[in-house]
Amino acid sequence: MTMEALSPETREHLEALERGFAERARCDIASDGGPDRGAHLDFDVVLAGGGLSLVYGAYLAQRGLRVAIFDKRRIGCGHREWNISRAELHPLVDSQLFTQAEVDALVQLEYDHGICRWHGGGTYPVRRVLDCVVDAERLLDGLRARAEAAGATLLDHHALAGYRVGKGGVTVTLSPARTLSARVLVDGMGAQSPHAAFDLVCPTVGGVMRGLEVDARVGEILVTTEGIEDDRQHIWEGFPGLDGRFTTYLFYYVEPQHLPARPLTSLYERFFATLPRYKRGDATLVKPTYGFIPAYSRLRPMPAARDRVLLVGDAAGRHSPLTFCGFGSMVRSFLPVADALRERLDADKLDARALASVWREPPGLAVMGGLTLMMVPGRRPSSDPNSVNQLLDAAFSSLAELGDDLYGAFVRDQIGFSDFMRFMRATAKKRPSIYDEVFAQLSKAEIARWSWKLGGLALRKWTSG
Numbered sequence: 001m002t003m004e005a006l007s008p009e010t011r012e013h014l015e016a017l018e019r020g021f022a023e024r025a026r027c028d029i030a031s032d033g034g035p036d037r038g039a040h041l042d043f044d045v046v047l048a049g050g051g052l053s054l055v056y057g058a059y060l061a062q063r064g065l066r067v068a069i070f071d072k073r074r075i076g077c078g079h080r081e082w083n084i085s086r087a088e089l090h091p092l093v094d095s096q097l098f099t100q101a102e103v104d105a106l107v108q109l110e111y112d113h114g115i116c117r118w119h120g121g122g123t124y125p126v127r128r129v130l131d132c133v134v135d136a137e138r139l140l141d142g143l144r145a146r147a148e149a150a151g152a153t154l155l156d157h158h159a160l161a162g163y164r165v166g167k168g169g170v171t172v173t174l175s176p177a178r179t180l181s182a183r184v185l186v187d188g189m190g191a192q193s194p195h196a197a198f199d200l201v202c203p204t205v206g207g208v209m210r211g212l213e214v215d216a217r218v219g220e221i222l223v224t225t226e227g228i229e230d231d232r233q234h235i236w237e238g239f240p241g242l243d244g245r246f247t248t249y250l251f252y253y254v255e256p257q258h259l260p261a262r263p264l265t266s267l268y269e270r271f272f273a274t275l276p277r278y279k280r281g282d283a284t285l286v287k288p289t290y291g292f293i294p295a296y297s298r299l300r301p302m303p304a305a306r307d308r309v310l311l312v313g314d315a316a317g318r319h320s321p322l323t324f325c326g327f328g329s330m331v332r333s334f335l336p337v338a339d340a341l342r343e344r345l346d347a348d349k350l351d352a353r354a355l356a357s358v359w360r361e362p363p364g365l366a367v368m369g370g371l372t373l374m375m376v377p378g379r380r381p382s383s384d385p386n387s388v389n390q391l392l393d394a395a396f397s398s399l400a401e402l403g404d405d406l407y408g409a410f411v412r413d414q415i416g417f418s419d420f421m422r423f424m425r426a427t428a429k430k431r432p433s434i435y436d437e438v439f440a441q442l443s444k445a446e447i448a449r450w451s452w453k454l455g456g457l458a459l460r461k462w463t464s465g
């Protein structure tokens with residue numbers, strides 16, 4: 001297979017995404033000049049971006065808020081396929097957005113177990129993690145229909161041009177020209193958000209394939225087929241779908257300032273060229289899926305909170321930088337975050353501090369950063385192309401030995417501090433050089449921040465008994 005497998009429309013969209021990513025900061029944003037206290041406002045909430053964050057729009061509209069949603073594409077038009085762990089789907093029912101039967105119908109397939117495999121190392125199985133394949137189109141269509149039925153205003157094909165915040169609300173300007181006013185702006189614009197200031201990004205390409213030789217009972221969470229090439233460690237992910245289909249992605253970690261000129265297009269070239277290293281078979285591409293997955297190592301500053309602007313989803317970087325299950329993280333977190341936002345609206349507390357407090361970061365996320373930066377080769381000189389594989393092999397063999405609960409919690413971003421330390425100790429036993437290797441990749445400031453986070457969590461754990 002070659003680039004010819006991508007339709008002209010797909011290539012156009014790839015280029016638009018690449019441009020949109022490069023130009024994401026070009027918005028006219030001001031922290032003054034917006035509506036005064038007591039001014040008439042059209043909406044309670046304006047949601048910028050109707051991708052997966054549409055779940056916020058649908059839920060808040062169903063709870064009686066006046067909601068407007070706009071997206072530069074069609075609202076609810078995904079170009080992804082998603083997998084998730086079964087338990088993570090509960091909030092879709094708890095929120096009353098879907099019935100249990102509707103959620104069951106969203107799950108296309110549930111496979112037996114997942115694996116992680118590092119080139120030159122072992123294969124490490126895990127159960128009850130990312131084992132449900134969700135019909136992304138059906139989910140997004142369902143959210144769009146629910147938002148509309150609950151009275152939300154939907155503006156397809158409108159991009160954010162800028163916004164101005166005032167004491168009484170926020171005025172949002174769109175392109176083509178249109179102005180909306182609201183009490184709060186929710187930014188769900190994902191990796192292209194003008195607020196996103198992530199320090200890591202994974203260009204990700206692939207799609208739904210037919211004709212590959214796969215085991216339909218096994219999801220492949222992280223797999224490598226070679227060492228570092230061109231200063232990058234490429235990683236595959238793949239999971240079975242209906243009728244012998246297999247969704248697969250190729251991605252790598254990079255700091256945004258080191259992205260090549262056409263990140264998605266050049267990665268697709270590699271995807272087609274190296275797919276036979278990963279899977280045998282006479283493959284055809286049924287549906288291309290791609291995008292930028294942003295991440296925060298949390299070892300450098302995150303975006304500061306703003307008055308009347310709440311970041312959600314990928315724009316907020318809520319998922320783990322290491323496993324980036326953004327879909328799982330969003331479905332898991334939207335309900336408490338949306339309910340906390342409703343409370344802030346009721347109390348009319350919409351300043352930066354009040355909005356920042358709608359989200360409490362799980363401890364596991366705070367400590368992944370040091371490990372994640374190991375996935376970004378080229379930050380420091382290294383002569384061994386297998387360094388990332390060897391380190392991850394030691395880490396995942398420890399996880400597998402520590403059992404499904406801990407291994408699963410690690411992959412789902414839910415590992416607690418004590419379990420994280422158990423995992424680090426087990427890995428250090430297998431590979432005593434691990435701390436030296438991790439610290440060699442970090443700057444002094446990053447080491448200080450990581451140690452401070454680990455120390456803070458240890459103290460909290462100790463004082464709470």
Ligand SMILES: Cc1cc2nc3c(=O)[nH]c(=O)nc-3n(C[C@H](O)[C@H](O)[C@H](O)COP(=O)(O)OP(=O)(O)OC[C@H]3O[C@@H](n4cnc5c(N)ncnc54)[C@H](O)[C@@H]3O)c2cc1C
Pocket residue numbers: 048049050051052053054070071072073076077079080081082083084158159160188189190191192193204205249289290291292293312313314315324325326327328329330
């Ligand atoms: C290829 C790929 C595969 C993935 N697979 C998985 C998976 O299997 N499991 C998992 O847990 N996670 C997965 N993820 C991550 C998951 O898709 C994201 O975490 C999730 O989609 C984030 O939702 P979001 O609403 O924040 O952003 P998005 O879903 O990216 O939506 C952002 C929306 O904002 C719109 N937008 C952008 N800029 C503007 C603008 N200026 N004006 C108006 N609208 C704008 C876009 O058109 C888009 O509709 C995958 C990601 C990718 C790229």
